[in-house]
Amino acid sequence: MKRAIFYRLLVLSAVAIVICSVLSAAFFSMYTRDRTRDWLVRLTLAVAAGYDARADAAALSRAAGGLRVTIVAPDGTVLDDSEADAGRMENHAGREEIEHARLGRPTVAVRDSHTLGRSFMYAAVETPDGNVLRLAYDYAGVLSNMAVQLPGVLAAAGAALVLAIFLAGRFSRAVTTPLEKVMALLAPDNLETMTPAGPEPAAAPAESPTYYEIEHMMRSIRRLLGNIAQSHRSLLAEREKIESILSNMAEGFVLIDGQKKILLCNQSAKLFFGCREDVVSKDIFTLIRDPDIHRALDDALRHGRSSALDRETPGGLALHVSVSPAASGEAGADGPGTGTGATVMLLDITPARRLEAQKRDFFSNASHELKTPITSILGFSEMLSRRLITGEAERDEVLQRIETEARRMSGLIGDILTVSDLESRRAPPDSQRFDFADVVREAVDSVSPVRGGAAVEIAAEVESVPVRANRRQLHELCVNLIENAVKYNKPGGRVHITLQAAGRTAVLVVRDTGIGIPPEHQARVFERFFRVDAGRDKKVGGTGLGLSIVKHIVNLYGGEISLQSQKDVGTRIEVRMPVAEEAPGSC
Numbered sequence: 001m002k003r004a005i006f007y008r009l010l011v012l013s014a015v016a017i018v019i020c021s022v023l024s025a026a027f028f029s030m031y032t033r034d035r036t037r038d039w040l041v042r043l044t045l046a047v048a049a050g051y052d053a054r055a056d057a058a059a060l061s062r063a064a065g066g067l068r069v070t071i072v073a074p075d076g077t078v079l080d081d082s083e084a085d086a087g088r089m090e091n092h093a094g095r096e097e098i099e100h101a102r103l104g105r106p107t108v109a110v111r112d113s114h115t116l117g118r119s120f121m122y123a124a125v126e127t128p129d130g131n132v133l134r135l136a137y138d139y140a141g142v143l144s145n146m147a148v149q150l151p152g153v154l155a156a157a158g159a160a161l162v163l164a165i166f167l168a169g170r171f172s173r174a175v176t177t178p179l180e181k182v183m184a185l186l187a188p189d190n191l192e193t194m195t196p197a198g199p200e201p202a203a204a205p206a207e208s209p210t211y212y213e214i215e216h217m218m219r220s221i222r223r224l225l226g227n228i229a230q231s232h233r234s235l236l237a238e239r240e241k242i243e244s245i246l247s248n249m250a251e252g253f254v255l256i257d258g259q260k261k262i263l264l265c266n267q268s269a270k271l272f273f274g275c276r277e278d279v280v281s282k283d284i285f286t287l288i289r290d291p292d293i294h295r296a297l298d299d300a301l302r303h304g305r306s307s308a309l310d311r312e313t314p315g316g317l318a319l320h321v322s323v324s325p326a327a328s329g330e331a332g333a334d335g336p337g338t339g340t341g342a343t344v345m346l347l348d349i350t351p352a353r354r355l356e357a358q359k360r361d362f363f364s365n366a367s368h369e370l371k372t373p374i375t376s377i378l379g380f381s382e383m384l385s386r387r388l389i390t391g392e393a394e395r396d397e398v399l400q401r402i403e404t405e406a407r408r409m410s411g412l413i414g415d416i417l418t419v420s421d422l423e424s425r426r427a428p429p430d431s432q433r434f435d436f437a438d439v440v441r442e443a444v445d446s447v448s449p450v451r452g453g454a455a456v457e458i459a460a461e462v463e464s465v466p467v468r469a470n471r472r473q474l475h476e477l478c479v480n481l482i483e484n485a486v487k488y489n490k491p492g493g494r495v496h497i498t499l500q501a502a503g504r505t506a507v508l509v510v511r512d513t514g515i516g517i518p519p520e521h522q523a524r525v526f527e528r529f530f531r532v533d534a535g536r537d538k539k540v541g542g543t544g545l546g547l548s549i550v551k552h553i554v555n556l557y558g559g560e561i562s563l564q565s566q567k568d569v570g571t572r573i574e575v576r577m578p579v580a581e582e583a584p585g586s587c
Helices: 002-049 057-063 096-102 142-185 188-193 212-248 267-272 291-303 350-385 392-424 436-446 471-487 519-524 534-540 546-556
Strands: 068-072 078-081 107-112 119-126 132-138 252-256 262-265 307-312 318-327 340-348 432-435 457-462 466-469 494-502 505-512 560-566 570-578
Touching: 002 107, 002 119, 002 132, 002 142, 057 068, 096 107, 096 119, 096 132, 142 212, 252 267, 267 340, 291 307, 291 318, 291 340, 318 350, 350 392, 432 436, 436 457, 436 471, 436 494, 436 505, 466 471, 466 570, 471 494, 471 505, 471 546, 471 570, 546 560, 546 570
Parallel strands: 457 494
Antiparallel strands: 068 078, 068 132, 107 119, 119 132, 252 262, 252 340, 307 318, 318 340, 432 466, 494 505, 505 570, 560 570
């Protein structure tokens, strides 16, 4: 811009200098011509005043300062000429200056001389004897005078051009320097670091001429840029906040425009639909291909209606999909940001579905488990009340069966209450510090090693490990693990129990040589009421809640439980629990 202004000013100045030089030379030449005419007339009159009929043209020429003098008779015959042979000269009666001189009006005429072949300025006056005295001055015309002035004109034009170059450069710098500063402020890096406009600083001495209008405009632009920079930073902060919120949302969110082009899509939405590529600016079909969702989107875009539906993804996730109309941010009929669009909100309801299924299974299993002993008790009680059993031995057997079923039902209800209590607690109750080894030994003593008439060997290798927990809960944990190892063991089998400290962790391992668990069932053995072999469980008196209780107790104390099992070889269950922290000053 500076170069363009400089060149244009320079060209303008050069044209102005040329025009002024030409006009000045022309006006000066015309002025010189008019002065020369006046001077020639006065000189002619002065020479005519001293005219003597006996004087010749050469003498009069000397009196006129060497100008050409011609004496013409009244009939136009040239009587004498100071520079030419009068006898060879044509009649001058028709010459303009001769005709006007005879009328008493001194006149100046400019023309080429046919006799000498040069251009002259002529002035003529009538003498007392009737002749005409004419003086001729060499005059080449206005252009000739301009040519004579050309060196001076060129010198003046050159000086003016140099001055014009200096002034054009100074003016272009004065105009463009503020603009260049503003352009530098418009750079992206400067825009992000620019502070909002404050009070105008005091004017500093300028290195180049300044102009009020330009400076005022630049100050306004700088204030505007400061406000724009502040708005830009605010928008960036809001954008980062929105992107952070969207990216950290567990729910999926998608915003589309009226042409079903994706404007926003967070990571959760892409994960739900198994999409890894960037889908922004692409068609919604790239992300979602479910026809029901597309119908809901059409309904939102065309009729402005919201919809909600539940869908399952190919990956097995259950999603609650909410589709609502929304402004897409594009330009609409009512101005910017009013274009029609739609939002898709995706909520993962898989855990809720699983919880509902678990609740259904729990009530179904609990009802089924309770129904069997209650039916048995009711049946045997009815038999006794109707005196259908008369023998003393049979009556004792029925009473024994009723007691067994009642104990089984009581144990089942007790286990259900225990599971419910553990699920409802967030912190262990009544924690105290004790030796985990003592609890393991008590659990071993309380479990009968005889099942089905066959004894199972129980061996325990424990070391002292202090823990802080509820003693009854850990006792129940150990009893359930050891009882399971005995119940599902083979006749003459073996149960091996170890307890040791590993750093800040107590490691309890219960290993048996029993029937084992098939691989396809190992992931579910900690579920409530799950049984690998329901018939065997009922025979040995299992409720299906033992390992579920164990897992809840371990989770309650922030521990870990793992299972390794091989069918017909045995099962190994490892429990890792945090040990008690040392009290300050303890030994």
